[in-house]
Amino acid sequence: MAASALHSTGTAAMSLSLFLFATIAASSFSPADAQASSSCASHTFSSNQLYASCAALPRLGTTLHYNYTAAANTVAVAFRAPQPSKAGGWVAWGLNPNGTGMVGTQAVVAFRHSNGSLVAYPTLLGSYAPSMAPAAAAELAFPVSDVAAEYARNGKEMVVYATVALPGKGSKYTHVWQQGGSVVDDVPAAHPTTGDNVLSTGTIDFSK
């Protein structure tokens, strides 16, 4: 009886150490290592689009999937975000080539139009109260093509696709992403200005 008690204690100690090891191994992945993590790599897209890399972004439960072509200085992206609200709302992702936050970002935004279509287009965030209007090609600071959007995971997510001709040299950029719960008169309305909604920016190296 003493022997069997000892034995079970030993087994418990062993599974505890295995548990600790697994926990330490899992937590040793830093946000940078989240690129190509299984949390985003396992996602499949509606038309089986394949992306060489993906990153689980640290705010708003979003992921960015991307294909970087260094020779052409372009990146094809798919930005996935949870549906912001039952009513719909909007999601957006963009690059800020000249700064670190929202202002100066050129984004792609997607939302459900009152006519029932999911619409997506490039827009310029020139101030903290941008118009959110579609930017004409001539207004863009850098070209964006193949802009499209769709629902995913039975309407639980929205996905925005775009191909960006990268401004400047190198593969490292400041990116900004966002979501808001309401669209008024077919214009995305202001997002919350606290918490994750003001922390959803970072740097990304498209070559990784």
Ligand SMILES: *[C@@H]1O[C@H](CO)[C@@H](O)[C@H](O)[C@H]1NC(C)=O
């Ligand atoms: C990404 O690049 C791979 C390899 O070149 C290609 O097969 C795939 O179609 C590209 N995906 C997109 C969405 O452009």
Ligand SMILES: *[C@@H]1O[C@H](CO)[C@@H](O)[C@H](O)[C@H]1NC(C)=O
């Ligand atoms: C809804 O409006 C958008 C924006 O004007 C347009 O691109 C889209 O084709 C419209 N969809 C329908 C079903 O009319």
Ligand SMILES: *[C@@H]1O[C@H](CO)[C@@H](O)[C@H](O)[C@H]1NC(C)=O
């Ligand atoms: C960034 O700065 C460059 C050089 O001043 C300018 O040409 C470009 O339009 C700016 N980009 C944006 C998105 O404001």
